[in-house]
Amino acid sequence: MAAAPGRAMDSFLLLYLFFFFFFSLETLTVLADEDVALFSHLQSSILKQGDSLTNNGSTLTLQIDCDLVLRDANNMIIWNSGSVARPVDCIFWINRYGVAVVSDSEGIPLWTTGSPAPRGSYALLLRPDGKLRIYGPSLWSFKSIANSSGSGGGGGGTVSDRRVASSSFDSSGYIMYSSDDFIYGPTGGALLNKGNYTLVLENTCTLHIRGTSEAEAASSTEERRGLQSTAPTCKAQLSSDGELTAYRLLFPEQGGLQDVWLRTWGSDFTKKTAESIAALVDSGSAGELLIYPMKQTMA
Known part of the structure; x- marks a missing residue:
């Protein structure tokens, strides 16, 4: 029996996303604590579960359940990704196309935000005012x-x-x-x-x-x-x-x-x-x- 057109299209999209993020994922290691930014061209620029970006009292944390949570200086939650909410091994990073990604240990995306842009160097920054922004590609x-x-x-x-x-x-x-x-x-x-x-x-x-x-x-x-x-x-x-x-x-x-x-x-x-x-x-x-x-x- 032939697969339904809708299911076939869903399977195609999932396969496309897998290859897009797999081939844009590079060898990565853990980001040091008390940092404020992630960079797409640096191997050291990821968050693992429990790691945070911190700036002027605000924090962005990748929780154990793979949810990204942004808190202000009073520890109040002001944003969360609602990305996965299940205990799997995951990392958070920004790829060479300016897309912020929560992926599993194999590089398969669990959550993304942002439209792919031209390949280049991108930065994800937690600003002193608590705003979370993506910058790039680099001009110079x-x-x-x-x-x-x-x-x-x-x-x-x-x-x-x-x-x-x-x-x-x-x-x-x-x-x-x-x-x-x-x-x-x-x-x-x-x-x-x-x-x-x-x-x-x-x-x-x-x-x-x-x-x-x-x-x-x-x-x-x-x-x-x-x-x-x-x-x-x-x-x-x-x-x-x-x-x-x-x-x-x-x-x-x-x-x-x-x-x-x-x-x-x-x-x-x-x-x-x-x-x-x-x-x-x-x-x-x-x-x-x-x-x-x-x-x-x-x-």
Whole structure:
């Protein structure tokens, strides 16, 4: 007896979904605790059952029953996926097509959200305001080999004492938002930190990724040279359309006139979008800065 057309179509769709997610699933390992984002191109970017993304008191947890639950700073549930609600081995990740996936240990999807987009690098981020969003594909990126020798000055500092006029302080220190300005003077400072890498705004008002020991060495060299008193004031800014730009202060605010800044460096790639982020990631062999436009809001 021939199968009913409806059942045949259902079987075809299930088979298609299996192959789509199986071939987009790569070798993955467990994400460290107290992180805020998942990245499609990093092997370390998954949540296992009981793992969470945490940012500014909000948490996204993959529960034992494979349900994703988002809680606010008061531990109140504000969203859940209702994905599986049965005890099987599962993981949560974002694939190379910008689709968030809860899958079993064989890579078969149990729950998904979002429409497939062009293959690329995507990020899933729990923001400081508690919103859960997908960004990508990446507009632009650059890498630096670990502890490579760089040119120019630069050096230490922390994220918290260099970031001003920011509405979205991120405790992880490796995400830059398009609502952030980083202004410092008169010496170089660290903008973002992740693993063994630091994104540094040099005293030449340009950007560079340094390995840990290189950043420390550059800072010590600057102290010996006494450059703190002579270096210009610099600013780094990420626009909502995804361009990362560095500026040098030409004329400070005076007589009711605003500061005058000279553009000294820019990533030069943009996309019309309401919001963008930049992320510094540690891939083990290199540090990489990627810029992502917003794709969609999950919760």
